[in-house]
Amino acid sequence: xxxxxxxxxxxxxxxxxxxxxxxWADDFDLLTRLYRQMVLTRLFDRKAVAxxxxxxxGTYAPTLGQEAIGVAVGSLMRPEDVLVPYYRDTAxxxxxxxxxxxxxxxxxxxxxxxxxxxxxxxxDFPICVPIATxxxxxxxVATAFKIRGERRVAVTTCGDGxxxxxxxxxxxxxxxxxxxxxxxxxxxxxxxxxxPRRIQCGAPTLAQKxxxxxxxxxxxxxxxxxxxYDRVGSALERARQGKGPALVECLSYRxxxxxxxxxxxxxxxxEEVRQAWQEEPVKRLQSFxxxxxxxxxxxxxxxxxDCQAQVQRAVxxxxxxxxxxxxxxxxxxxARWPAALTEQREMVAERAARARGGESDE
Amino acid sequence: MSDGKYSLVEAVNLALHRAxxxxxxxxxxxxxxxxxxxxxxxxxxxxxxFGFKRVIDTPLAETMIAGLAVGMAAQGLxxxxxxxxxxxxxxxxxxxxSHASRLRNRTRGRLACPxxxxxxxxxxxxxxxxxxxxxEALFAHIPGLRVLVPSSxxxxxxLLLAAIDDPDPVVFLEPTRLYRMNPQPLADDGxxxxxxxxxxxxxxxxxxxxxxxxxxxxxxQAAGALAERGVEAEVIDVxxxxxxxxxxxxxxxxxxxxxxxxHEAPKSxxxxxxxxxxxxxxxxxxxxxxxxxxxxxxIPPPLYRLESYYMxxxxxxxxxxxxxxxxx
Numbered sequence: 196x197x198x199x200x201x202x203x204x205x206x207x208x209x210x211x212x213x214x215x216x217x218x219w220a221d222d223f224d225l226l227t228r229l230y231r232q233m234v235l236t237r238l239f240d241r242k243a244v245a246x247x248x249x250x251x252x253g254t255y256a257p258t259l260g261q262e263a264i265g266v267a268v269g270s271l272m273r274p275e276d277v278l279v280p281y282y283r284d285t286a287x288x289x290x291x292x293x294x295x296x297x298x299x300x301x302x303x304x305x306x307x308x309x310x311x312x313x314x315x316x317x318x319d320f321p322i323c324v325p326i327a328t329x330x331x332x333x334x335x336v337a338t339a340f341k342i343r344g345e346r347r348v349a350v351t352t353c354g355d356g357x358x359x360x361x362x363x364x365x366x367x368x369x370x371x372x373x374x375x376x377x378x379x380x381x382x383x384x385x386x387x388x389x390x391p392r393r394i395q396c397g398a399p400t401l402a403q404k405x406x407x408x409x410x411x412x413x414x415x416x417x418x419x420x421x422x423x424y425d426r427v428g429s430a431l432e433r434a435r436q437g438k439g440p441a442l443v444e445c446l447s448y449r450x451x452x453x454x455x456x457x458x459x460x461x462x463x464x465x466e467e468v469r470q471a472w473q474e475e476p477v478k479r480l481q482s483f484x485x486x487x488x489x490x491x492x493x494x495x496x497x498x499x500x501d502c503q504a505q506v507q508r509a510v511x512x513x514x515x516x517x518x519x520x521x522x523x524x525x526x527x528x529x530a531r532w533p534a535a536l537t538e539q540r541e542m543v544a545e546r547a548a549r550a551r552g553g554e555s556d557e
Numbered sequence: 558m559s560d561g562k563y564s565l566v567e568a569v570n571l572a573l574h575r576a577x578x579x580x581x582x583x584x585x586x587x588x589x590x591x592x593x594x595x596x597x598x599x600x601x602x603x604x605x606x607f608g609f610k611r612v613i614d615t616p617l618a619e620t621m622i623a624g625l626a627v628g629m630a631a632q633g634l635x636x637x638x639x640x641x642x643x644x645x646x647x648x649x650x651x652x653x654x655s656h657a658s659r660l661r662n663r664t665r666g667r668l669a670c671p672x673x674x675x676x677x678x679x680x681x682x683x684x685x686x687x688x689x690x691x692x693e694a695l696f697a698h699i700p701g702l703r704v705l706v707p708s709s710x711x712x713x714x715x716l717l718l719a720a721i722d723d724p725d726p727v728v729f730l731e732p733t734r735l736y737r738m739n740p741q742p743l744a745d746d747g748x749x750x751x752x753x754x755x756x757x758x759x760x761x762x763x764x765x766x767x768x769x770x771x772x773x774x775x776x777x778q779a780a781g782a783l784a785e786r787g788v789e790a791e792v793i794d795v796x797x798x799x800x801x802x803x804x805x806x807x808x809x810x811x812x813x814x815x816x817x818x819x820h821e822a823p824k825s826x827x828x829x830x831x832x833x834x835x836x837x838x839x840x841x842x843x844x845x846x847x848x849x850x851x852x853x854x855x856i857p858p859p860l861y862r863l864e865s866y867y868m869x870x871x872x873x874x875x876x877x878x879x880x881x882x883x884x885x
Contacts, residue, residue, distance in 0.1 A: 277632075279628070306662065306663055306664070306665050307665055309663055309664045309665065309667070310664055310665035310666070310667045311667065317667065318631075318632070318668075320631065320668070321663055321664055321668075324655075325651060325655045325656075328624060328651060328652065328655060328656060330624075331620065331621055331623075331624020331625055331627070331628065331652070332624055332625075332627050332628035332631065332656070333628060334621070334624070334625055334628060335624065335625040335626060335627055335628020335629040335630075335631070335632070335636075336628040336629070336631065336632050337628070338625060338628065338629055339628070339629045339632035339633070339634050340632075342584065342610050342611070342634070349628070361620060362620055362621075362624060365616075365618040365620055365621035365624070366621065366624070368616055368618065368621070369615070369616055369618070369621050369625065372616050526665075526666075527661050527662045527664075527665050527666045528661070528662050528700060528701050529661075529701070529703075529725050530661065530666075530669065530723075530724035530725055531723065531724065531725070531752075533703075533753045533800035534753060534800075534802075534804070535753065535800035535801055535802065535803060536800060
C-alpha cells in the first residue's frame with residue numbers, strides 16, 4: 196500500500212539548491228535572521244546540557260538537530276496564534292518569545308519557568324510531558340478561535356512516537372471533522388527514546404495519518420529551513436484563511452540523547468549518528484548563505500560571541516531567581532481556596548520549619 | 558417539567574439553559590448532546606436556544622472530548638462537557654489528572670481550566686454492562702479537582718450553576734437512578750449553592766448518617782424508620798467529595814458519637830474510607846462506637862438481575878445503625 200504524499204526539499208545537505216527556490220528565499224535579511232536564531236538556539240541548548248551535567252538544572256531534553264523546524268515554526272506564527280508544544284521545543288519557544296531564563300527555570304525545577312512574561316506568549320501552553328496529550332489541547336484552542344470567529348491558528352508539535360498514540364489520532368480526527376484552524380507539526384527525528392521510526396509505525400509516512408482524518412499531510416526535509424518555512428507557512432496561511440487543518444511531517448534526526456538522563460549510544464550505531472551530522476540544519480543554512488555571499492567567518496565569530504553573551508546573561512538571571520516560598524505549592528492549585536486544605540498547608544509549613552530547624556528542634 | 562416541578566435531570570437542564578443565557582462563554586459539548594439533547598435529555602433544547610456553535614455534537618472519542626475542553630478552557634471559554642456514562646469516563650482520566658487539574662498550578666496561574674465535566678453515575682436503572690459504575694473516589698483523589706454529586710433537583714440546579722461559575726475544573730456526577738425520581742418544585746432564580754460544603758438534610762442527636770448521591774434515598778428512608786422507633790438520625794449529604802467539608806461531619810459526629818457511612822461505590826479506598834479515617838483522627842474520643850460503612854462489595858457492578866444486592870438497601874443501613882447504637 197502506498198499513499199504518495201509530497202516531500203519538499205530545497206537545499207542539499209551541503210547547502211546547494213537542488214533546483215529553483217521559492218520566491219521569498221531571496222530575502223536574505225529573513226534567512227540571516229533565521230540563521231542567527233538557529234545558532235542562538237544551538238548554543239543555548241548546549242549550555243542547558245552543560246548546566247545539567249554540572250548539577251545546576253535537572254533533566255533537560257535537548258533540541259539539537261531540530262533547530263530549523265523550531266525556528267521556522269516560531270517565526271511564522273503571529274503573536275496572536277497559540278503554540279501548544281511538546282517537551283523538545285526549546286527552538287520554537289525561544290523564537291516565540293519565551294525567555295531563555297524561563298526555560299532554565301522550568302528544567303531547573305521551578306514552576307515559574309512556565310509563567311511566560313512576554314505578552315506574545317501569554318496564551319501559549321507550557322511544554323507538555325505526557326506524550327501527544329497536547330494535540331487535543333491545540334484542537335480545543337482552535338475550537339475556541341473558530342467559535343469566536345477569530346483569524347488565529349493553533350500550532351502543535353510532537354515527535355514521531357506521539358503519532359502512535361490515540362490522543363494524536365483523535366486530535367487529527369476532530370480537526371478534520373470540524374475543519375479547525377490548527378497545524379500539526381511532527382518532528383520525526385527518527386527515535387522515540389530507543390525505538391526507531393521503522394518499528395514505530397507500519398505506514399510509509401507519518402504524514403499520511405492526516406489523510407485518513409480528512410486533512411492534508413505532507414513531508415518536508417526538517418533539516419532544510421527553506422523547505423520547512425515554505426510548507427509550514429502555507430499550512431498556517433491556509434488555516435488562518437479558514438481552509439482547515441494540515442499536518443507537516445518534518446524529517447530530521449535527534450542528534451542528542453532523548454534527555455540528559457538517556458544514553459543513546461546504548462541503542463543506536465555511531466555510524467548512523469555520524470551520517471546524520473552530515474545533514475544537520477545549521478551548517479546547511481550557513482553554507483547556503485556563505486555561497487550567496489551574505490555570510491562569512493567574521494560574521495560567524497561575531498554572532499557566536501553575541502549569542503554566548505545572551506546565553507550567559509540568561510544563566511545569570513536564572514541563577515539569581517532564588518527559590519519560591521514553600522507555601523507556593525498551594526498558592527495556584529485552586530483560584531478559590533478550599534477551607535479543607537488549610538490544615539494541609541499548615542502541615543507543609545511545619546514540615547518546612549522542621550527541615551530548617553534541623554537538630555535544633557529536638 | 559410539570560406543575561413547576563422538576564426532576565433532577567430537568568433541573569440540570571434548567572441550570573444549563575440559565576448558565577448559557579447568563580454567560581456566552583459557556584459551551585456545551587459531548588456525544589449526542591446537540592440534536593438529540595443527550596441520551597438522558599439533560600441537554601434537551603440547548604441546541605435550539607443557543608445554536609450549533611455553543612452546543613456541539615462531538616465525534617465519539619472521550620479522550621478527545623476531555624482534551625478539547627482543556628484547550629477551550631485555557632482560551633477563556635467555559636466548557637461544559639458530557640461523558641455519556643461513567644463507565645466510559647476513564648479515557649478522559651489522563652486529561653483530568655495530568656492537565657485539567659494542574660494547568661493553573663503549573664503555569665503559576667497564567668492559564669486556568671474552568672471546565673465542568675458532567676457524567677451520569679451509579680446503578681439501579683437496569684442498564685447494560687459498563688453503565689452502572691460509581692468510581693467517584695478515582696476523581697476525589699486528584700489534587701486540583703472539585704468533585705460534586707447532587708442528590709436532589711434543587712442541589713443539582715444550584716451546584717451545577719456554582720460549578721460552571723467556578724474558575725477551576727469540576728467533575729459533576731449525576732446519579733442516574735435519581736434522574737426522573739420524585740420531581741420537586743424549583744424556582745429558576747439562578748441561586749448558586751456553596752461548593753466545598755456538606756448539606757445537613759435532617760437533624761438529629763443520636764446517630765450521624767453520611768451519604769451522597771442516590772444512596773441518600775435509602776439513607777433518608779432508614780432515618781425515617783429510626784425516627785419511628787424514637788431514634789433521631791442526622792443525615793448529611795456530603796455533595797462535595799473533593800474538597801471534603803470535614804468540619805461539618807466532625808461537628809455532627811461529636812454531637813452524636815455514632816456514625817454510619819453509606820455509599821454505592823465499592824468499599825476499599827472509597828471516599829467513605831477517607832471520611833472514616835478523618836473522623837477517627839479528629840474525633841476519636843467522642844465516638845461511642847466504631848464507624849460503620851455500608852457500601853457495595855469490592856466487585857464490579859453485576860449485570861442488572863443482581864444489581865439490587867450490590868447497592869446498599871434500607872435494611873442494610875438499619876442493621877449498621879443497630880450495630881453503632883447498641884455498641885457497649
